Amino acid sequence: MYRLLVINPGSTSSKIAVFEDEEVSFQESITHSPAELAQFKHIFDQHELRREAVEQSLHKAGISRQRLDCVVGRGGILRPLSSGTYRINQRMLDYLRDTPRQHAANLGPVMAYDIASSVNIPAFIVDPISVDEFEPLARVAGLPMIERRSESHALNIKEVARRAAAQLGRSYAEINLVVVHLGGGISVSAHRRGAMVDVNQGLDGTGPFSPERAGGLPVGDAIRMAYSGKYTYDELYRMVTRQGGMLAHLGTNNAQEVEQRIVAGDEHALLIYEAMAYQISKEIGLMATVLKGDVQAIALTGGLAHSEMMTAWIKERVEWIAPVMVFAGQFEMAGLAKGALRVLCGQEQALEY
Numbered sequence: 369m370y371r372l373l374v375i376n377p378g379s380t381s382s383k384i385a386v387f388e389d390e391e392v393s394f395q396e397s398i399t400h401s402p403a404e405l406a407q408f409k410h411i412f413d414q415h416e417l418r419r420e421a422v423e424q425s426l427h428k429a430g431i432s433r434q435r436l437d438c439v440v441g442r443g444g445i446l447r448p449l450s451s452g453t454y455r456i457n458q459r460m461l462d463y464l465r466d467t468p469r470q471h472a473a474n475l476g477p478v479m480a481y482d483i484a485s486s487v488n489i490p491a492f493i494v495d496p497i498s499v500d501e502f503e504p505l506a507r508v509a510g511l512p513m514i515e516r517r518s519e520s521h522a523l524n525i526k527e528v529a530r531r532a533a534a535q536l537g538r539s540y541a542e543i544n545l546v547v548v549h550l551g552g553g554i555s556v557s558a559h560r561r562g563a564m565v566d567v568n569q570g571l572d573g574t575g576p577f578s579p580e581r582a583g584g585l586p587v588g589d590a591i592r593m594a595y596s597g598k599y600t601y602d603e604l605y606r607m608v609t610r611q612g613g614m615l616a617h618l619g620t621n622n623a624q625e626v627e628q629r630i631v632a633g634d635e636h637a638l639l640i641y642e643a644m645a646y647q648i649s650k651e652i653g654l655m656a657t658v659l660k661g662d663v664q665a666i667a668l669t670g671g672l673a674h675s676e677m678m679t680a681w682i683k684e685r686v687e688w689i690a691p692v693m694v695f696a697g698q699f700e701m702a703g704l705a706k707g708a709l710r711v712l713c714g715q716e717q718a719l720e721y
Contacts (some may be wrong), residue, residue, distance in 0.1 A: 371435055371563045374704045375422060376442045377475040380405065382418050395701070396425050397565040422479065437712065439484040440704040441476030443496025445469045446711035448518060449525060451499045451564070452719045453707040456491040460721040463632075473497060482570045492718065494522040494707030495523045501563040516574075520567040522615055524669060525557050527602030527703030528695045529564075532667040535693065543664040544692070546655045547681060548682075550672035551698070552621060555579040558655035566658045568651055572609050581611030581622040583647065592683050614640060623667070624673055630677070645681035652686045663690040670698060710712065 370695055376383040380402070385395035400414075400422045408414045414648055426433065435507040441681075443517050454460070456477045464474045477493050484491035499522035507515050525547045532547070533540040541562035549555040553578050556599070557567035568575025577583035585608075594604060607616070617640040617710070628638040656663050668679055673696040683692045710716040 370437045370456065372705050372708055373433075373436050373439045373480075374441075374701050374702065375476055376419060376700055377472045377477050377479065379472045381642050382422060382475075382479075383701065384422055385449065385701050385705075386426075386436075386439075387701075388639035389709065390702070390705060392701075394429055394431060396429075398425055399500065408706070410464070411472060411474055412465050413479070415475050415482070418475060419479045419482050421469075422483065423697060424595060433483060433487045435483075436487065437636060438490045438492060438708055439480040439593075440492045440708045441480030442473045442523065442700065443476060443493035443498075444474030445471050445519065446498045446721065448498050449496070449721065450719070451493045451495050451501060453492050453575060453711045453716060454496075454721050455718040456484075457494060457721055460493075463721075466536065467516060468531075470474055479551065480633075490718075492708045494704050495526045497522060498712060499564065501524070501565055502564055506566045517569055518564070519555060519569060519571055520555035520564070521553070521570075521670070522555075522564065523700050523703045524698050525549050525564065527699040527706070528667050528669040529559050531695060534638050536664060538664070544659045546663055546666045547654050548648065548652060548661070548666070548668050548670075550648070550668060550678070552579075552580045552668035554581070554583075554670075554672075556648065556651040556655055558658040560659060566655060572605070576611035577644060579614045579623065579644075580610055580612065582608045582616070592601055597714050608710055614644060623672055623678070623699075625699050627675065627677055641678070642681055644687070645678055649682050649685035652682070653689065654688045661689070665693050666690050667693045667695060669695040671696075673697070 372387045374385045380400055382398045386393050446463060461478055467479055468502050480491040497519055497620060500518035502518050507517050529545055529547050530540045532545055545559040547559060553570045555567055555570045556575055557564050574584045618637055620627055626637050626641050652666060672678055673694050679694055711718045
């Protein structure tokens with residue numbers, strides 16, 4: 369039996385879990401107040417505060433670092449790389465320290481590395497945000513100075529792709545899937561025989577709007593907004609990445625609240641919520657064309673997949689393409705543990721960044 373510590377940093381919390389093989393023996397979500405985090409200009413600088421909080425949590429639970437076999441952290445926004453389990457090395461840590469692209473997941477590798485190094489055990493990441501398995505056609509944009517990027521909820525998407533394949537009685541490497549992560553951001557991805565060959569650039573680019581993100585916008589209108597003199601760069605970027613979508617239209621990113629408003633007769637809430645399902649469905653159709661219609665299943669996952677209203681609207685529009693499977697919630701912690709176990713058990717080789 370292997371014992372693994374899994375660390376998944378979020379914007380104001382750090383989820384941790386101890387796995388004994390694939391079974392969870394301990395888990396906790398450690399929250400950090402805005403005041404605690406406000407003292408740090410760069411996300412990377414939070415790592416000591418967060419690591420100490422993890423160590424204190426383990427100590428209180430009576431979990432000794434000496435009894436761990438490895439530590440696995442969520443991977444951040446790295447250079448484009450293939451899917452798999454990566455050994456955390458100094459090159460990875462240096463990149464995350466120096467990159468201007470800030471994301472809470474960037475803390476995962478340094479926290480995992482620090483704890484693992486203290487007891488001389490390996491540290492890994494699995495399927496980070498920047499997993500890139502695009503084919504050349506998928507990279508081309510309408511201007512030669514801009515290239516489409518593969519940045520997505522790759523960790524959860526890959527884990528759910530494997531689960532969907534298992535339910536179909538097949539291996540992930542044998543089938544084609546469209547996998548949709550429905551969270552604060554939305555990633556709609558096409559998978560051909562074990563590779564994620566296309567995905568919308570959901571953080572700041574294309575695809576459906578989400579509870580917090582604006583999604584694809586009419587470019588001309590966006591340019592006119594940028595040069596109107598009404599907004600700074602930072603204001604516009606926040607509007608697109610954190611204050612757009614459902615939040616901008618309805619004043620909330622809480623899907624349950626929106627559904628309650630719909631049930632109470634709020635027609636505007638109904639319009640916006642169904643429009644999000646409409647845009648998600650269109651993106652699924654787009655990814656089905658990437659796979660030339662050869663799709664064995666469409667898998668919906670993420671927190672918003674708990675919504676029967678949302679998933680019913682999507683199914684109504686896309687079930688003609690392929691059967692729709694729902695894996696509500698997030699499976700990132702399990703995905704991290706399983707990726708490390710595949711290496712520890714000799715099923716895969718650890719990759720080097």
